[in-house]
Amino acid sequence: MAMVSIKDVAAHAGVSPGTVSNVLNRPGKVAPATRERVEAAISELGFVRHGSASTLRAGHSRTIGLSVIDIGNPFFTEVAAGVEDVASELGYAVILGNSAGSQDKEERNLRVLAEQRVRGVLITPSGEDPARLDRLREHGISVVLVDHPAHRPDQCAVAVDDVAGGRAAAAHVLARGARTLAYVTGPLTIRQCVERREGAKAAMRAAGLDPGDLRVVETATMTARAGEKAAADLIAGGLPEAVFCANDLLALGVLRALLRSGVRVPEEVALIGYDDIDFAAASTVSLTSMRQPTYQLGRIATELLLDECDNPDTHAHQHIMFQPELVARESTQ
């Protein structure tokens, strides 16, 4: 419990606290000889700057918040890796919030982030409620949306075109001859799920089918377990010729359950997922999927956020939209 403060360092080095602070924050402003003396004192005493005091006085911290929908999903893990890399390069710490699909939990997490006076927040919102994000902005906290289009012009956002992705996915299986299509999705409060469905419907229309015939199976969470349950529903209701899943976790669950029930994939049912997580290529029947630039999503979002924080005057808000890419594998052969 040493608790050595800037004052102790100052005393030990025979300078004033202000000078120590300068050594810490603007080393150029202090004469080399003094600086060395102070640095020696710092390491001798094992001084560690008190971040809270610094934040309090300076009015801003060196931390950012990251709020994701499901940290168990490799998609978000990879986003987080991108975020972490950039943040740590620029000397920022990342506070992680997992909303686990619950808007309540997300709200609580955002509250914690606001209390911590994070510099900014990266968020994949789990619902459509721009108001709560505006509240953060009112507290001087920048917000960048990740995997979600911007709510407003004066805001950065990094997204992937989900309608196009849904369309491409559905078009792919329809082009291989499927005439009946099911869509296994997470909660339809999640924008991505809705847009991928709209894309799928558009593809059906383009193929001369009635989009109303798209069989939608909605699950509470987007996990493999939920996928297994959904597959049971599909089997019970009569199998479609193709199944499009809103993400790979669901698809892997569906796949597992189908195979266990003796259904052959892709011969009886074609299956396509979304995200192209690492494990999609390695599954029993390798999984066709829509690839997204996941790590880049995290990197770029963080770069935008920190640019907004560190250079508020020159910063230009950007809305970046990536295009997903189809990766065909065995499950739709």
Place this chain on the structure above:
Amino acid sequence: MAMVSIKDVAAHAGVSPGTVSNVLNRPGKVAPATRERVEAAISELGFVRHGSASTLRAGHSRTIGLSVIDIGNPFFTEVAAGVEDVASELGYAVILGNSAGSQDKEERNLRVLAEQRVRGVLITPSGEDPARLDRLREHGISVVLVDHPAHRPDQCAVAVDDVAGGRAAAAHVLARGARTLAYVTGPLTIRQCVERREGAKAAMRAAGLDPGDLRVVETATMTARAGEKAAADLIAGGLPEAVFCANDLLALGVLRALLRSGVRVPEEVALIGYDDIDFAAASTVSLTSMRQPTYQLGRIATELLLDECDNPDTHAHQHIMFQPELVARESTQ
């Protein structure tokens, strides 16, 4: 940029700042009528407590640090989920640090955590250097080791018996007739990797084989990609009858590379992984693995840490050691 402080709330409610603080921290101490008035003022003004000021004055924060070796590994993701759940139940925020296997990065992350004056740190150390953790303790930061035995008696730790796990894994393939065994491992600076190897050697000894014959292939990172490379080495050097991988990510990579090269698993080579991540069961050839109580590891470690922080006098340090469990699947049939 409203920045409404406790003073504004006090003025608005016609009380002193001290009373507002009491409403926030010890609601019992203030008369119901006043309390309501203050609470009304708080929500009317949209007041959010300044965490840094609070930390500065109170001397401790409501955040903990979590330092893991690879957030991209589902093993750690699940640990993190357990941590997050408990922390958020008890009103703590979690700062995530990903050491990515680098001791430097881990050091930097710990420094950030120390600056943030986190209440405690949960860490799966990426090397054996108790000194740097002791430094945290000197700053009044409690440390709980996760998936690692305790360095010292006055410290909590939650671990899984890796020697036993390595022995069980190797014994399993040896019992199925394998006489030549390779061990694909991450950096041998990581304790888990070393202990699983020792376990494997013990199993060889028990089976009447020379432990010196264990063929060790060391990789820089414990990822699927590294596993693919390792498989190339194995093939080049002549295939063993069985391969034991230090984790499932490596095993999935090895599996992918073997199959691509036309090697049949398990007929030509038996393969066993470690961790039993979700995807092990879903892979091309389902993967035999050692299951660990991952989520529980995170939960319990966090409970221990927060108990140590919140009840320092009644807290009893614990060293918990779980036993891993073999899950046999196709890859060793």
Place this chain on the structure above:
DNA sequence: TCCTCTTATAGAAACGTTTTACTTCCGGCG
């Protein structure tokens, strides 16, 4: 030598809480 200008450092105020010691008010008891 004196004055000015620059540079380096000192000193002090301020950030928003928490907490301690203190005041005020009241009801009840001797």
Place this chain on the structure above:
DNA sequence: CGCCGGAAGTAAAACGTTTCTATAAGAGGA
């Protein structure tokens, strides 16, 4: 009737930085 004790609230100090203003010390020019 006076006093005591408890409850409720106030006032002020303190936490460890950062940052602004002021001062001191040199350097250089006249």
